[in-house]
Amino acid sequence: MAVEIYISEDQLKNKITELAYKINEDFAGQELVVICVLNGAFMFCADLLREITLPVTMEFIKASSYISGTESSGTIKFEVDLKTNLAGKNVLIIEDIVDTGLTITKIMEKLKSHGPSKVKLASLLFKPSRNIHPVKIDYLGFEIQDKFVIGYGLDYDGRFRELPYVGIFDED
Template sequence: MLDVVKEVLISEEELKQRVAELGKQISEDYRGEDVVLVCVLKGAVMFFSDLARHITGNVTLDFISCSSYGSSTVSSGVVRILKDLDRPVEGKNVVVVEDIVDTGTTLHYLLKNLKSRNAKSVRLAALLNKPDRRKVDVHVDYQGFVIPDYFVVGYGLDYDEKYRQLPYVGVLKEEVYQ
């Protein structure tokens, strides 16, 4: 464990098991239908890759990047799309794959944006859900774990672009970001 991590909140083994369960659930929900998995960069990339390997059926992958954080630990409330999808989603089943639902600001904007593109359906798969911080209501269709209001890193989650490579989700020591 890195010396910047106070405690491991979700172990590598717990992550593997839950991601496999979510992949199975998505496979069952979309049996016989095509699905576009949309990875919200950069934080969801680990979860997205592992989840995609557990989904059976016809799946295509795309990527989008948006931010309301920058290098801060607090959302600015202003959402910007930094990289848009490569292909249209009109008439398609879309599952947005995100690392964490925090305030809900970014995801509310993103889900509304994708629905406005006339997708057949738009659902959300989030590894972590932090409801104590919610400012905007966002429904999570496929939820990995509900966590308390900790600043977490690992398994794709970062602080100032660091610690994404950790194979677990850990609580970042406060002295690192204060």
């Protein structure tokens, strides 16, 4: 198994600072409910929150379309649900990667049914070549090729989340 650095630690830090600036500007003077999509977005979420200067209520949701390995199962399973009332609130979803778009589409449908004022999406990564469920990414880190990536919260069978960069995973 080999890992090639795809997005460096410095590139991640610079992009997160840029995204946080836009979020702070767009929601100036307002409160945010930030919803971190577990497990993969936890590092991106933590680093982004350190740069956000707004009052934040933190929530977590867990929805998965990956059984194991590198392929999506095509169905969504919610394992952790929300406790905060979202009615009339500004919601920012923080996601690690938008691949086919199925998972985030289902999450957004679920959240919008709670009547928030706004729902915005921040995603660290986006694979346009795999996207079949179009979704608007309001704050995008990086558009990437159709490679299986790990690190910075992203995993392969539960491993490699701790890497401080995004790497391309090669099983060989």
